[in-house]
Amino acid sequence: MNNSAFKNICRLSLFEIKISKKTIIGWCIAIFSIVFMYMILFSSMKEMAEIKLQSMPEEMLSFFGMQEFSDMGNYVTYFGMIFNILMIAISIFAATYSANTVYREEKRKTIELLYSLNVSRGEIYISKLIASFIAVTVVLLSALVSSVICGYAVGGESFVLLDCMSIVGITGFTAYFFFAFSIMTAGALSSVNAPVTGSMAVLVFYCVGYLGTLLEEKAEWIKYISPFEMLSPKNALAFENETAVSMCVYLAVAVLFVIIGGVLYKRRDFKI
C-alpha cells in the first residue's frame, strides 16, 4: 500500500465516522447507560436478582444464557450475565452499522459522488471496514468503561478488572464476527439488504446456540456453530483450550468473510 492509498483510506474512514457519529454516540450512550443502570445497583440487586431468577422459567434463563450465572453475589458474574444479553444488541449494531457503511452508499446513490473522487474501490471498502471496526470497538469499550466505573464504586472485592476486560474482549468478539459477516454481504451482494440480513444472522446464530445447549448430548455440536455460545462470558472467564480454539476459528472465518467481501466488491456493479 503506497502513501497516497494510506492517506485516502484515512480520509475516507474519518469521513465515514464523521457522517455517522450520531449513531455511534447514541449507541455508546445507550450501552453505557444500560450497563451502568444494572451494575450500579449491583449491591442492592444481588439478593433481589437471585429471588427473581429463581422465579423465572428455566427455559427462559437458558435462552438468555443466565443459567450459568447462579452466583449473583459476584460482580464479575453479574456483569457477565448482563453483558451476555447485551451482546445480542451490540451484535445487531455491529451487523447493521458495518453493512450500512457499504449498503447505504448505493441505496442513497452517494457512491457516485464518493467513487468520482480519486479513490479506488479497495480503498473505499477498507475505509468502511476500519470505520466499522472503530465504531464496534467504541461501543464495546463504553460497556467496559461503565462496568469498571460501577465496579470501583459498588463492586467491592468481587470486582476484578481483568475479568471484566476478558468478558468484553472475548465475548465482545462475537460482535466483530457479525460485523465481518455483514460487511461481506454488503460488499459482495448489491441486491441483498445487508443490514437486515446481518441482523437476521445475529438472531439465527443466537437461537442456534440456544438449541445446542438445549439438545445437550443429542446434538451438542450445534453449539459450536454459534459464537454466542462458544464465546459466552462463562467460557471467557474460564478461557479453556476449547474457547481459545473457537476464537481462532471465528477470527479466521471473520477474516475470510472480509476478504471475500472485498474481492467481490471490486468486481461487481454498483447498484445505482
Added chain:
Amino acid sequence: MSILCVKDFTKRYSKTLAVNSISFEVKKGEIVGFVGKNGAGKSTTIRAITNMIFPTGGEITVNGLDAQADAKKIKEFLSYMPSDSEFYDGVKVKDLFKFAAGFSQNGIEKANELSLYFELDTERKVRELSLGNKKKVSIICALIKKSDIIILDEPTSGLDPLMQEKFFEIILKRRDEGATVFLSSHNLSEIEKYCDRVIIIKDGKIVKTLDMKSVAKELGQHVYCLTKDGKEADFDYNGDINELIAQLASLDIEKLEIRPKTIEEEFIQYYKDGAENE
C-alpha cells in the same frame, strides 16, 4: 487523437439489454454531447466509462488505459459529475468540499472560487439545499480538480438559465485550456450551442453522430403548405430551393411557410424515429 474510445460496448442486466454493442470515439479538446431519451443507455454508458458498472461486452479505454483495470489511474485525469445530485444529508456544503478537495491539489481554493462564482452558500447543510443548489454542489465537486477529460451526466438539469450560462462559460474555459468534455443532456439547445459533435443514442444503440460544424448546412428547409382545397403538407426539403418554389407555384396555396430547419428539430426527429432515419 482519441482520448475516449468505446468499442462494441454492451451492457445487459439479467434479461434487459441496456446498451447493445455501441462504438464511438471522443477526440482530445472536443466537447461531445450524448443525447437520447430516458432509458436510452446514456447513463449506463457513462457509468461504464467511470467504472461504476462493468461492461457485459466490449472495451472502453480512456487515454489508452482500460476503464475497468486502470480505473484508479484514469481518475488522476478524469472528472465525473453524476446525474443524481445525492449527498450526505447532515453534512455542511463546506465540509463536503473540504472532504472532496482532500483528494486533489489546491482543491479547497478551487472549491471556494467556484462557490463564489456559482453564488453558493457553503455554510448550509446539503439537505437544506434546493435541487438547483445541489446541482451546483455536484458541479463544483466535479470541477475541483483540473482534469484532461470531464464527464458530465445531465449537468444543467435543475439550474436556472443564468447558471446554465455560467456553467458553460467554465466548461468552454476548461476546453480552451485543453480539456475534453463528454456530456449527456436533454437540453437540446445547449447541445446545439456548445458541442462540437453529438452522439444520439436510442434503445441502447447509437443512431447518429452529428458534426455540428457541417450539420447546419445539411439540414435544409422545413416546409409547411396548406392548399385552398384543404390539403396539408409538412415536410423537410434538402434539395434546390428554386425547384421547390417552381413545384409549389403550380398549387393553389392558401398558406406557405419555408424556414431553415433547426438542429433541435433534427434531434427530436431522431428521438422519435431513430434508426429509420439512417
